[in-house]
Amino acid sequence: MANEAQIRAFVRTLVHDPREVDDIFQAVALVLWQKFDQYDTSRPFGPWARGIAAKEVLAMRRGNARCPTPFPPEVVVAILDEFERFLTSRGSVSDTAEALDKCVESLPPTSQKMLQLRYGEAMRIQQVASRLGQTMGATQRALSRIHKRLAECIERRLAAVNGGEAS
Numbered sequence: 001m002a003n004e005a006q007i008r009a010f011v012r013t014l015v016h017d018p019r020e021v022d023d024i025f026q027a028v029a030l031v032l033w034q035k036f037d038q039y040d041t042s043r044p045f046g047p048w049a050r051g052i053a054a055k056e057v058l059a060m061r062r063g064n065a066r067c068p069t070p071f072p073p074e075v076v077v078a079i080l081d082e083f084e085r086f087l088t089s090r091g092s093v094s095d096t097a098e099a100l101d102k103c104v105e106s107l108p109p110t111s112q113k114m115l116q117l118r119y120g121e122a123m124r125i126q127q128v129a130s131r132l133g134q135t136m137g138a139t140q141r142a143l144s145r146i147h148k149r150l151a152e153c154i155e156r157r158l159a160a161v162n163g164g165e166a167s
Contacts, residue, residue: 028053050084
């Protein structure tokens, strides 16, 4: 349970539907319970658990025609590797996830809609632009500004949480 927030945060990087995140987390918990005798106690538990979570995401999304895997397996592995690097260099994923949620909530509704279309519905930029009646270039620039604004907001929030020590 000590790793629940980090496992959920990792799954959430790959799956945006909160109900699906819960379903996958439950499946991961079951697999961890079933395979616990295979766990090497000389190694950290978190990376092992998140590796299982990555496999569960791929397995569950592969079997769901409505919601296919948005990334090929090698990209999921790359995201997992980056997630592990992030954890060792940054600290609490739950703080970062919470900061991201608050920062997204602070965006104007049009920016939130753009993010929902691009990431929540996994639309390509051209599709987002078409849906919003914009050019592809305008949509790319808007998303770039939103990303920059979110990154700055997250940094400020983490600095506040960590007493000014966020980098």
